[in-house]
Amino acid sequence: MTQPVLEAEGLIKTFGPVVGLAGVDIQLYPGEVLAVIGDNGAGKSTLIKCLSGAMVPDGGSMKVDGRVVSFSSTQEAREAGIETVYQTLAVAPALDIASNLFLARERRRPGPLGSVLRMLDTSGMKRDAKRHIDELGISTLQNISQSVETLSGGQRQAVAVARAAAFGGKVVILDEPTAALGVRETGQVLRLIRDLRDRGLAIILISHNMPNVFEVADRIHIQRLGRSAGVITPESHTPAEAVAIMTGAVTLETSGDVTAASE
Amino acid sequence: MTRVAEPETAEEVLGQKKTLGRQVHGVLHRMPALSPLIVLVAAGVVFGLANPRFFLPGNLSIILQQASIVGALAVGQTLVILTAGIDLSIGAVMVLSSLVMAKLVKDGAVPGPVALLIGFAVAVLAGALNGFLVTRIKLPPFIVTLGTLSIFTAGTLIYAQGQTISLPANTFLTWTGSTIAIGSFNLTVGVIMMLVLYVVFAYALKQTAWGKHLYATGDDPEASGLAGIRTNRVLLSAYVVAGAVIGIGAWILVGRINGADPNAGVNANLESITAVVIGGTSLFGGRGAVVGSLIGALIVQVFDNGLALAGVDPNYQVLAVGVLVLLAVGADQWIRSVKS
Ligand SMILES: Nc1ncnc2c1ncn2[C@@H]1O[C@H](COP(=O)(O)OP(=O)(O)OP(=O)(O)O)[C@@H](O)[C@H]1O
Numbered sequence: 001m002t003q004p005v006l007e008a009e010g011l012i013k014t015f016g017p018v019v020g021l022a023g024v025d026i027q028l029y030p031g032e033v034l035a036v037i038g039d040n041g042a043g044k045s046t047l048i049k050c051l052s053g054a055m056v057p058d059g060g061s062m063k064v065d066g067r068v069v070s071f072s073s074t075q076e077a078r079e080a081g082i083e084t085v086y087q088t089l090a091v092a093p094a095l096d097i098a099s100n101l102f103l104a105r106e107r108r109r110p111g112p113l114g115s116v117l118r119m120l121d122t123s124g125m126k127r128d129a130k131r132h133i134d135e136l137g138i139s140t141l142q143n144i145s146q147s148v149e150t151l152s153g154g155q156r157q158a159v160a161v162a163r164a165a166a167f168g169g170k171v172v173i174l175d176e177p178t179a180a181l182g183v184r185e186t187g188q189v190l191r192l193i194r195d196l197r198d199r200g201l202a203i204i205l206i207s208h209n210m211p212n213v214f215e216v217a218d219r220i221h222i223q224r225l226g227r228s229a230g231v232i233t234p235e236s237h238t239p240a241e242a243v244a245i246m247t248g249a250v251t252l253e254t255s256g257d258v259t260a261a262s263e
Numbered sequence: 264m265t266r267v268a269e270p271e272t273a274e275e276v277l278g279q280k281k282t283l284g285r286q287v288h289g290v291l292h293r294m295p296a297l298s299p300l301i302v303l304v305a306a307g308v309v310f311g312l313a314n315p316r317f318f319l320p321g322n323l324s325i326i327l328q329q330a331s332i333v334g335a336l337a338v339g340q341t342l343v344i345l346t347a348g349i350d351l352s353i354g355a356v357m358v359l360s361s362l363v364m365a366k367l368v369k370d371g372a373v374p375g376p377v378a379l380l381i382g383f384a385v386a387v388l389a390g391a392l393n394g395f396l397v398t399r400i401k402l403p404p405f406i407v408t409l410g411t412l413s414i415f416t417a418g419t420l421i422y423a424q425g426q427t428i429s430l431p432a433n434t435f436l437t438w439t440g441s442t443i444a445i446g447s448f449n450l451t452v453g454v455i456m457m458l459v460l461y462v463v464f465a466y467a468l469k470q471t472a473w474g475k476h477l478y479a480t481g482d483d484p485e486a487s488g489l490a491g492i493r494t495n496r497v498l499l500s501a502y503v504v505a506g507a508v509i510g511i512g513a514w515i516l517v518g519r520i521n522g523a524d525p526n527a528g529v530n531a532n533l534e535s536i537t538a539v540v541i542g543g544t545s546l547f548g549g550r551g552a553v554v555g556s557l558i559g560a561l562i563v564q565v566f567d568n569g570l571a572l573a574g575v576d577p578n579y580q581v582l583a584v585g586v587l588v589l590l591a592v593g594a595d596q597w598i599r600s601v602k603s
C-alpha cells in the first residue's frame with residue numbers, strides 16, 4: 001500500500017472550554033481528492049488549520065511522507081509542500097492581484113538589483129500571475145493590477161485558489177473554495193481540482209455542497225462534533241447516507257449495514 | 264437548441280460599466296498622494312497670487328527648512344501608521360536623542376560621530392521598546408506610545424536638568440544645518456537628508472518585499488499571517504526602523520537649532536501625524552504612500568508661510584490645517600468604503 005503524503009493521528013485542539021478537535025485521524029494519499037464534510041462547527045476548518053500550520057494542535061501527531069512534522073507557521077507547512085486556501089481567503093484587500101498571488105514569497109530581481117537593493121521582480125511576478133490566472137480559466141479577472149477589494153466575492157475566491165494552485169507542492173487544501181462562486185466558476189474550480197490531482201497532487205476539499213463532493217472526491221472524511229465519524233467513498237454511500245452520518249442520524253456502522261442489507 | 268457563446272457573468276457585464284465615482288475611487292486608490300498634491304499646488308497658486316514674494320527662491324527654501332524636522336519624523340510616522348498603528352512618542356524620542364547627542368559632545372567631550380551614534384542608538388532602542396510592547400505584550404499602539412511619550416519626555420527633562428545646549432555651527436553634529444546655496448535657493452544638509460529619507464523609503468515600501476509585507480500586515484494582519492507573513496516581525500521592524508528615522512531627525516534638529524533644547528519640538532508628535540494624515544495615508548493601515556507625508560508636511564508649512572505673507576491672522580493656518588485633516592480622513596473613509 002502506498003504511503004500517505006499527509007497523515008495525522010489523534011489531533012486535539014481546544015479553545016478554552018470549546019472543543020474544536022477531539023482526537024481526529026486523517027490520511028491523505030498522493031493523487032487523490034479527499035473531501036471533508038461535516039456540519040457547521042464540526043471542526044473542519046480547525047482540522048485544516050492544524051494541518052496547514054495556521055494553528056498548533058494541543059495534541060496528536062502529523063507526518064508528511066512518513067516523516068513526523070510539526071508546523072508552527074503556515075510558512076513551514078508551505079515549505080513542506082502544503083498549500084492552503086482558507087475559508088476566509090487570507091487575501092490583503094488593498095493589494096493588487098499579483099501582489100496577493102506572490103504574498104510572502106515575492107521574487108527578487110536577478111543580479112545586484114535583487115541581492116543588494118532587494119528590488120522585487122514586479123513585472124515578472126505580474127506576468128506569472130497573469131499566466132496562473134489564465135491557466136485557471138478565470139476570464140473575469142482582466143486586470144492583474146486591480147486591487148483585490150474591487151473584486152467580487154467569487155473573483156476573490158478565484159485569486160485565493162489560484163495562489164494555492166500556482167505553488168502547489170504536494171498537497172493543496174481548499175476550505176470551501178466554491179462557497180461564493182457561481183455555477184460556471186464552481187465548474188472551473190472543480191476542473192482545476194481534477195487537474196491538480198492528475199498532476200499527482202493530493203487534495204483536501206472541504207465543502208457543504210454534496211453534489212460537488214460526490215462529483216469530485218475519491219474518498220470522503222466525515223467530521224462530526226470534533227471527531228471523525230468515518231471515511232466513505234462516493235461508491236459505497238449515497239449523498240443522503242453521507243448527510244445522515246454527518247448529522248448523527250446514523251453511524252457509519254449502521255449505515256454500512258443498511259447499505260449491505262439493501263444490496 | 265443552438266449553442267450560443269458562453270454567457271457573460273454578471274461581473275463581466277458590470278465591470279465594463281464604470282461609474283465616475285468608481286473611476287475617481289480607482290485613481291485615488293492607486294495614487295493616495297494625488298489629492299494632497301492638488302491641495303499643495305492650489306495653495307501655492309493662491310498664495311503666489313496673494314503675494315508674489317511667496318515664490319521667491321529664498322521664501323521657498325525657508326518653507327523647506329521649516330518642513331525638514333516634521334518631514335523627517337513623518338517618514339517614521341508613515342511606517343507605523345501603515346501598520347495600522349500610531350506613534351505618539353515620535354517627537355519626544357527625537358528630542359531625547361538630540362539632547363543625548365548634543366550633551367555628549369558638550370559636557371562629555373565625546374567626538375561628534377560617536378555622540379551621533381549613541382544618540383541614534385537611543386532612538387532605535389526607543390522604537391524597539393515601542394515595538395516590543397506592541398508585538399509581545401499586545402498592547403494597542405496608541406496606549407503604548409502614550410505611555411512612552413510621558414516616559415521619554417520625563418527622561419529628557421531629567422537628563423537636561425533645565426539646560427539648553429548650544430553648539431557652535433559647522434561642527435560634525437551641526438553639519439546638518441549648514442547651507443548649500445543654489446543661486447538664491449538655500450538648501451540645508453538637513454533638508455537634503457530629509458528628502459533622501461523619502462526617496463529611500465518610497466523605494467523600500469514599493470519595491471521590496473518588506474514594504475509589501477508592511478502594507479499587507481497593516482491592511483489585514485490575520486490574512487497576512489495565514490498567507491505566511493511573520494506579522495509580528497514586520498510590526499516590530501516598523502517601530503525599530505521608525506526609531507532609526509527619528510535618530511536622523513534628531514541630527515537634523517541639532518543642526519537646525521545649533522544644539523539641543525528639551526522644549527523643542529513639543530508639537531512634533533502631533534504635527535507628524537497631521538502630515539501623514541493630510542498626505543493621504545489611512546489611519547486604519549495598509550493604504551497610503553510615503554511621498555504623501557512629505558506633501559502633507561509641506562502643506563502645513565505653506566499655509567503657515569503663505570497666510571503670513573498674505574497678512575492673514577495666523578490662527579487661520581491652524582483652522583485650515585484642522586479642516587484639511589478632517590477632509591483627508593473623510594476621503595480615506597470613502598476610499599475604504601467603496602468596494603465591490
Ligand atoms: N479561534 C477560535 N476560538 C474559539 N473557538 C473556535 C475558534 N475556531 C473555531 N472555534 C470553535 O471550534 C469549533 C469548530 O469550528 P470550525 O471552524 O473548525 O468548524 P467548521 O466545521 O469549519 O464549520 P463551518 O462549516 O461553519 O465552517 C466550533 O465550535 C467553533 O466555534
Ligand SMILES: [Mg+2]
Pocket residue numbers: 044045046087175
Ligand atoms: Mg469552516
